[in-house]
Amino acid sequence: MRAIGGLWRWRHNPLRRTTDLVEAWVALSALLLILLVAPAVGALAGAFAQDSLQQSVREQRASRHAVTATVVRKIDGSLLEADPESASGRDTRTRVIADWTAPDGTAHHGAVLAGLDSPRPGDHFAIWTDTHGRLVARPLDSATATTHAVLAGFGAAVVTAGVVEGVRRLIVWRMVHRRYVRWDQAWERAGPDWGRTGTGS
Incomplete structure (x- = not known):
């Protein structure tokens, strides 16, 4: 929700920097990925694990x-x-x-x-x-196999959400770092003349 609010707040703000808008879009994209992609990855991983584990259950029941x-x-x-x-x-x-x-x-x-x-x-x-x-x-029983599959799907969803959030934080950190570097460069240019009369300040 903060991402949506950030986009709305910076939409027509005269103080808006390009990085502010990019940061808001990155946050919104990450939120959508966490809400949509992470559950889909979890469901696919859980279904794959369920198929594999139920196959193991059938094989073990036949051989044990x-x-x-x-x-x-x-x-x-x-x-x-x-x-x-x-x-x-x-x-x-x-x-x-x-x-x-x-x-x-x-x-x-x-x-x-x-x-x-x-x-x-x-x-x-x-x-x-x-x-x-x-x-x-x-032999592994069907209920235990299903429990393991659910846990695998949940784990895959959590890992996917964690990766998305980690990428979002890395992107924002890089943007903030570059912003600080530009500020430092601007202060270095303005520093020698800061506060002197007749320098246009």
Whole structure:
């Protein structure tokens, strides 16, 4: 709004300098870019991220499988660890030795994190593996992918607005700097004769 007010104020003002009008136009252009271009960039970035992430969701769902593992024994001295894949981040898991069967039918045995507070031999729990039984992270869910896409779009819009504002500030700073340089030059020319009688001042 200040940009519009600046243009209106300088429209027919006899004290208006060219730089004043240019500065007002730069401010108005930056405002329009922030209001129109930044949201468009954010929407495009969000849509691109959504497509890419949803494709990852589909691929992970096709290649990762939930299988049931059986506790063989708890690893001695194992500590409860926070599960980084859990929604709350508060779920704890214990390292155990377990057996499981891969989707391709092969048997596996190894150390895994069990979602059990007090695992005992014979307890069952779910783990995620690929087709060949190798341990993998839980697949990305659609809602989380959408959240990441929204955040990516919002971030792109904010960055675009920041770049536009940064360019506006740089242009105005250069204009003000040149204005001060011209003032200094004018004062240097007028300085020796300033206030003397008969010099036309």
